[in-house]
Amino acid sequence: MNWGNARRWVETWAWGDVGAWVAVVLALAALVVSIRAQRDGRKSADAAVASVEEARLSRLASERSAKVAEQTLLDQRQEAAERRIAEAEANRPRPAFTITRSRNNEFYLRNSGTGPAAGVTVLDRGFPDIGERPENQTLAPDEAVDFRMLATAGSSIPSTLYVVWDGQEEGVPVAVPAG
Template sequence: MDFGDIPAWLALAFSAGALWVSIKTSSDGKKSADASARSAAAAEAALALQRQEAEERRAAEEEAARPRVDLRVEWVRKSKYRIVNHGDAVASNITCLNVPGISRALDEPFTLERHGAHEFIMSGSMQEPMPAFLRVVWDGQEEPVNLLMP
């Protein structure tokens, strides 16, 4: 039996083995590249989520730090009351939406500086009892706010 040139056959065997290793490495490299792409996409999504959470946290902190109006009704004596702004923001053009019939100094809009007060007189009658609360709005607060009467 004649195999011919033995070094040529050995070279053919080594080249076939090298081809097989090259194909195997190529498929492993493709899997690695796919895994790397998935990892990069996951990292990008995580970073976007962190940025969104940081933005929401910053907005919440800004909202919490913003000066606010805090109006309350206080009784002074007899039929005399006052609306006091306990907040740190100015309440401009305060308007009472449910002005009772027997009242004075509530029928015109007024402004309260921070920690300012506006006195008014109010009393009930048989036909119109004292309201349980005053409904007020002001600039920047279009939704009526109920101020409990003491």
């Protein structure tokens, strides 16, 4: 190597330029650090935007889930109320009637149900021409009213009588025991 040229170069080089070169190197390093920081900042900003979007979607899903749960609860409450009403109606005391024969032509109309009945009337439908048809009677549970039916040549004792009472306007069939 030609040391003479190198020596000349070192002699001509001013030591004041060393600070400038150090500044250039430091500026380049700062530029690299700045570019990397900018990339990281963008990544963080993108992650924050994605996180905000995920939070919004999660909130919407939670709101939908809460609405479904609320509607389900309302449906369950309505079903429970309907079930209670149906059970109360099924357990409500109701009259029911049976006919028993005491002697040949004497019968008893008995309230064999669990509730009282007012306005109890045996309808004329099928009732023989000769007899005392119960009308507008009030019968408590297990209470009975007696009546007579006679069979004649023109009519026989029916096998079924029809009974109505207050709240039951359509005749309910009640079997008549055979004699």
